[in-house]
Amino acid sequence: MNILIADSGATKCEWCLLSNGKKRKSIETQGISPYFLDAAGIGQVISRELLPVMKKVEIDQVFYYGTGCANPDNRKIVQKALREAFPGAGLHVTHDLMGAALALCGSSKGISCILGTGSNSCYFDGRKIVKNSPGLGFILGDEGSGAYLGKKVVQYYLYNTLDEELRYKFDAKYATGSKEILENVYKQPLPNRYLASFTLFLVENRGHYMIENIIEDGLNDFFFNHLCKYRESWKLPIHFVGGVAYGFRDVVRELCQTYEFELGSILQKPMDGLIKYHQ
Template sequence: MIVVVDSGSTKADWKMVNSKGVQTISTMGFNPVFHSENKIYQELQEAFDDGVKPDEATQVFYYGAGCWDEKLKGVVNNALTRIFNNADIEVEHDLLGAARATCGREPGISCILGTGSNSCLYDGNDVTDNVTNLGYLLGDEGSGTHLGKSLIRAYFYRELSPGLKKKLEEAYPGGKQAMLDQIYGKETPNVYLASFTKFMSQNIHHPFIQSLLYNSFAEFIDRHARKYRNHLSLPIHFIGSIAFYFQDVIRVVLEERAMTPGNFIQKPIDDLVSFHTNN
């Protein structure tokens, strides 16, 4: 049995593939920056019911947030070894997962646009370059968090039309103080900021929303994707809900810069399964 895992910090998708078919499981996400080996092990013990037979696994391919060096990869690897004790285990950063899911064995530029954002240059085997991701305080251009910030700033700075302002206040009752409390008084302001993309999706044809989306994606492309060698000749691939649902705007940004749009994938797990079962 082959096990393929795509894990963010909040949710993980698991696919267990054998001759009988594919079993799909969802668990909490794990990030070794925040979660210890014992925490990961205990959560998996509880999450896997009698229908999961880890002893049958021969290979485990895990792609996760926070797995960017050998020490952090080791935290996850040790926990997985205690569960899948007969398997060869490979733990990699989620950027390599994004690259393998979108590019397969071909060179390309792979971008993640979800709650946060990231990108990399991929040579068909490994990630060879990565423009630094500064997180939601200083970066995350093109992400749900970045878009939410832009919309909220426009609301507070009185830049929304009366009609759009009314719609926003109806969608988010409580007014400005409730927004500020969520942003500055809660533990996950980035998730709250990203939640405003639902409103933007519902009002995507409004000229102001179109402009806001365009500017955010243009900033991401200019500050990240265009910094990579051969960016004009390589396809630019995307993973994540923001990229998937707003891909029409992203395509315009790329085409205006003579760049080639590639694949737009909401979740990488199925493509990662294909990558590992076909290679």
Template sequence: MLLIADSGSTKTDWRLIDKSGDCLVSLKSKGLNPYFLQPKDIKHVLLEKIKGHISNVNKVVFYGAGCGHPVKAAELAQVLNEVFPTENSSEVNGDILGAARSLHQHEPGIACILGTGSNSCLYDGKNIIGTVPSLGFILGDQGSGTVLGRDLIRELLQSNNNSDLREEFFETYQLDQREILDKIYNQPRPNRFLASFTPFLLKHASNPVIHRIIYQNFRQFFDFYILPLRKSNPTLSLKFTGSVAFHFAEHLSIVAQEYSEIIELIEQSPMEGLKNYHSHTFASF
């Protein structure tokens, strides 16, 4: 049996599949980004939420935010091997490879993630052969739920022109300025906190202020994450995965048209595609 995990900064989807690709067990846990959680904390989550619900695991394949760096991937693989001891060592990959395999299977293309974070890559049908540096929400992540939420908060707290919008926001989330700043600067996982405001952005997408935030972010995503990959690959298919891409698909597609791009597929989660991909690679272990 193959245990597949797709982990963002917010949540992790787990599927235990057989060689036909049929799902035997489906589980969820919180996101297991090794930049935000220590190995002992990751192990605790695995033992508490996953280990007791599955059996007969032959291999674990983990795709996750923060796992693109070899050191972090090795740290997580060691924890997985301790919790799920098998003859086959656990395989840990960055979430962008998971997105590419899910979206394009064994065909070349450009794969993009728009969820809590954002990323893109050039995929040759087997490996990632080109990327744009992913710098996190302080320096990058344009178009992500975290940066959309960050830009919304900044607008609401700094501008005096959005009193009605500000009032509805505070009423909706039962937060004041002090609590917001405390959660961003003093509490763990500020990215998840900021990304939690995407439903408010989507609900008020026609508001001029929020419309500007959404479209400015998506244009920046194309500028920084797609155009550099597109220069020498003008005909490759473009596909997206992630909750922001899925729920803001209408707005994302409008921006794509501005760049003369066609988005061939938008998936909310890469898991179904990963099940299909790995059901054809069972013989490799």
């Protein structure tokens, strides 16, 4: 029995092949978001970046956990691409939040949070997602995400809020300007991924008060607007997964203490938990 597990965000997608319960291969491709890619575009990613590495392995089951797949129309887009790539395989397509919940909580109750390129959260009762704070995407929401934090960095730069030291570092690192930034945000594809790329500037300049303010304010917006809406947040452990949560886990811990939440686990990515679940 060959099982293919996929965990996809907007920036990257991790694929893992299990053969008779044992991990055989792990492959990383570009992210797959049905908000930005149609079935043909997703098919191109799979055929170009995944299938050549698979070496014609016959897949029996595909379990796909992906961003945007809570939307039924988006789910159909992904299913169509997977059906063409893996004819005859059983397809199970659901959203990345369910993947995170299974990886973080297993069969236990808890609050599951994603803080990566985008952000999301839910109350998981050990079997299903019972409550989900609305995800509004990177333009209206995604508080605490890489796109949200990166947008703050860009705002500070374009509004000339960065002090002289940080502005010098920004110019030296990116060699860009307002025209190029606005072009990438408003006219080029995958603007959320572009904005999220500026979180690296935050990572590289930790300790500066402006940088710490951006990180703390951005993550606090996630806590206030989402976690505080769950009554269960004060009763159950709160788990986090994603590059932002893991990279700024010290701030996540401090905010949990401030809000008197019980912090559960903080994982960089959910695949290890998903492997255990499907084994």
